[in-house]
Amino acid sequence: MENNIKHIGVMTSGGDAPGMNAAIRAVVRACTFHKIKCTGIYRGYQGMIENDFEELNARSVRNIINKGGTFLKSARSKEFRTADGRKKAYDNLKEANIDALVVIGGDGTFTGAKVFNDEFDFPIVGLPGTIDNDINGTDYTIGYDTALNTAVEAIDKIRDTANSHNRLFLVEVMGRHAGDIALNSGIGAGAEEILIPEENLGYDRMIESLKRSKKSGKTSSIIVVAEGDRTGENIVELAEYIKANLEGYEVRFTVLGHIQRGGAPSCYDRVLASRLGVGAVDALVAGQRDIMVGVVHKKVTYVSFKKAIAGENEIDTDLIRVADIVSI
């Protein structure tokens, strides 16, 4: 089987995540190792449709392991959702003699990959690259660890100034559907409250909790709020509500936004990306396809795209208990 693959294309797609460059680098160098030609595809599926290709070699990817973002850029492609768009993409790959693809992204990316493989029987292996850690079949996604550190470092700075009396700080972190970033960064930053979409605590319980917190001797509070939490309509409104309903508090807010998607990747994310990049090429060389490479209990593992995107994210209830205890 091994000799079938002579030319691999690599791309990043969807929301970018720190460590994507490290993953591309590992794919390119694993190609060099296996004596396979490697071509970078710019701007994900859209670049595939628009023939935005560039040959890469081991030297093309030097000095990028520590850079946030993705030098191949990332884009969302409406056209790839059409049969016509995918046909164009396929024709371009054939024209360029690309035999197989490594795609780095999240569930949208893998859904596209699965459809493409089903239609054209084209070998694709996926790498989980997203700060949301919401992919099945891998313990961690590339970028998640970095995003947590970024959030925690930002909240640490707020903590420095929070020591005055009766101050309340709201910090919005990413997570439209899942509270993992909020829960972990909230614990990491020592937040007094953590609001997550899985709970949507509600105004009354939040206010009660803040009152208890004050009684226990706390003179200021930090509340970490996941983007997707619906305790308030949004963070501005939430801040207004608290001001109106909790006497004697000065309320301030911070919206971290895309800060969390950038920054130099953590060592964990770089090593993970390196392992998965090598693992993806190994898999293609071994004749595998239609799978995602992940890491489970520190070992590289493989899971079908179908399973990777099937998952329901479940919040770790043990960790919610830990959050409650350490914020006493």
Add this chain to the structure above:
Amino acid sequence: MENNIKHIGVMTSGGDAPGMNAAIRAVVRACTFHKIKCTGIYRGYQGMIENDFEELNARSVRNIINKGGTFLKSARSKEFRTADGRKKAYDNLKEANIDALVVIGGDGTFTGAKVFNDEFDFPIVGLPGTIDNDINGTDYTIGYDTALNTAVEAIDKIRDTANSHNRLFLVEVMGRHAGDIALNSGIGAGAEEILIPEENLGYDRMIESLKRSKKSGKTSSIIVVAEGDRTGENIVELAEYIKANLEGYEVRFTVLGHIQRGGAPSCYDRVLASRLGVGAVDALVAGQRDIMVGVVHKKVTYVSFKKAIAGENEIDTDLIRVADIVSI
């Protein structure tokens, strides 16, 4: 004159700033050097009124030079604005045998100090500690340099992810009355536009400028907005306006908020704080009072409180030109 001062009180007041701890440490150790007793006053003028004092020695202030915030805490005091409040404060100082004060803060702090000195003929020397760099008689205030670095590091992370097509990021930084933080951090972060209260550009010119920017080949833009800029009502509203009036742009925003007040101080702020802390005690020992210690062209200098707070902040127009040129 030198032997008059036997006991100095030190406090921080107003919004806190990185480097305040380094300043307190320098004051305390300069007292040790001059064989003067030193007492820390918690929570600024309010703690002076409430007798919230603690004796400090050289060992009390170890391991704080690198900490953000202020371990003496800071508060605003309504009571100190009343003659009664100030009388209480004076009585507490007398009771504690405190001969002189070093106050670390901004213009509000110095205004209070001036009134207090006028009323009770009490020796006070001030240190400029505020991230706003809006004090006359000093080139830099303690905390300003750190706040700029914090803002720039945050925007760098956004820059990492901004490389997609047609993305526009708004980043709100501090500065209610002055655009210095926005202008400097905007240049430092390579922002495409900088909105400052001194200009209040207006919607039309901003939209025009963004259109030009796009034409010149830029595929994404970062706009740094000072809190006090009134191009839009606020950043949420500004984002909505741009979305509605600039075709084909995805708009995202970040509010840095109090992140800018925290964090480990930069080397510059620590050295500045150390110099000014020593300078303040030197001044009191030399019989000076009713002045602020600042740094002008790398030398420690003294200016009356009256002058320190009289200033109108003027934006550096040369720097606006530089901003325009480097964002071409």
Add this chain to the structure above:
Amino acid sequence: MENNIKHIGVMTSGGDAPGMNAAIRAVVRACTFHKIKCTGIYRGYQGMIENDFEELNARSVRNIINKGGTFLKSARSKEFRTADGRKKAYDNLKEANIDALVVIGGDGTFTGAKVFNDEFDFPIVGLPGTIDNDINGTDYTIGYDTALNTAVEAIDKIRDTANSHNRLFLVEVMGRHAGDIALNSGIGAGAEEILIPEENLGYDRMIESLKRSKKSGKTSSIIVVAEGDRTGENIVELAEYIKANLEGYEVRFTVLGHIQRGGAPSCYDRVLASRLGVGAVDALVAGQRDIMVGVVHKKVTYVSFKKAIAGENEIDTDLIRVADIVSI
């Protein structure tokens, strides 16, 4: 069983590690949660012998989760290796009505704990706190993740300047007996060579490898060297050897030293420390003893001290292969 434990002592011992403060905080607050009295023991076993105790409550441990080091301090104790020393320690615990201990440290700490438990039948639970990640029964030790990030951030800076022609940088990282820090930080930092005690590559192969590297088009190289590697006598000598035996290279070196033990802990280390701290108190409350709390595949688990310290560290050979491939 639950009601047996009324008073827990907590201490840190051995080399300190980032996240120890977060672990102490979690232990103290878990005690509050379980309505158990908690006493901090300063300077590890030595403080136990010297009765250096302080009662802690939920408020005592605020604002420490982000601090490197350990506020309870850490020390090595020769006296605790004697029966007399341990007897004194035991008497002090009894005198203070302490029923059980949580000890945070590495294999030396657990060895001591095991002996103490064997002699006095005293309930002890351990937490793995060491940057070396060399403890059996846990996937990660508290501090390891932070140390890797610290090393990688430092090497990133060297990478920035390494882009001149024919420069070679040696960077010594921690690891007297194990190459894990070198291997992971080396991959993370994109090092061209990684020298670890498990291999002790030897001069000739190292020089050969550097020559190949140069031929492949690399214009500069970073070599990460574990403290315990014996390819050279030490890093100074290694630098000299390369200078003498590899033509046309400028050689520079950096010794990271204790930089790796400090710094604000990463989010991962803080969450790990929080989970394990809560897990330790849970275990004592449930009547367990003579065990270490660890994390295995993201779940809190327990292992006997005997097993925790029995381990031989084995280097991950898959990861060595990844290192070889990504440095092509």
Add this chain to the structure above:
Amino acid sequence: MENNIKHIGVMTSGGDAPGMNAAIRAVVRACTFHKIKCTGIYRGYQGMIENDFEELNARSVRNIINKGGTFLKSARSKEFRTADGRKKAYDNLKEANIDALVVIGGDGTFTGAKVFNDEFDFPIVGLPGTIDNDINGTDYTIGYDTALNTAVEAIDKIRDTANSHNRLFLVEVMGRHAGDIALNSGIGAGAEEILIPEENLGYDRMIESLKRSKKSGKTSSIIVVAEGDRTGENIVELAEYIKANLEGYEVRFTVLGHIQRGGAPSCYDRVLASRLGVGAVDALVAGQRDIMVGVVHKKVTYVSFKKAIAGENEIDTDLIRVADIVSI
């Protein structure tokens, strides 16, 4: 005069410094602003001799303001010290129709520029880019502020772990001839001792001072040592000496090395680089040459190359006094 310059070459030379990229970017964009063609010269004078040129436009320099190092690379050139080498360089500039040069570097760079201008009457303006801050005619050089922050952040981490009893840490920072980095980073990091080439304290006084320090209640010490200090032969030898002559201390050392040359530039260095880059092109446009652009008391100023390189560095004795007082 203004129309004489139609084409500017820009290069970096000597030891690299954080902010050099920001300076290049500013030069390139100021050229765009003035409608002047701009060409990047790789590897300094050596690239000038080897015709290693690339045309640059405003888009070529995007996303580099935050990167350490210099994308034009830097090299030392022996050949440029010969008349032949300089002739080749001149011919290449003429061939490429380059009318003027902006050179970014230190005293070696300016010495070369001066010679070249004298020989060929070629318009050159210099920018001070070096971490050493040892250039006359400017308050600060590009990169100095960042190097101080890097040193201080590293020492902060050591401070975290230094809290055990009787530990002594030596940290070697850059500065072969000047103690400015050591003095400022030592104050910033709260070092107990600072050893600089301007003083070369000597063993006896250092040991005496450490003994006093211990008596005053300090339980551990950090000593910052400038590379060029000759209290000991080198840091390894110094560590051995202290171990042998100061009872009861554990001694550890760290060599920061080239870490100090890298890293993302501070906001100050980026703004400085932006101002000076614009100022350099302004100067050439105005017909100036044979000068360096610097900043004096916050204003852009010009000084002849002759003066820029004539200077004797003098250590700030006031700052030495501050260092002594705050380390009490």
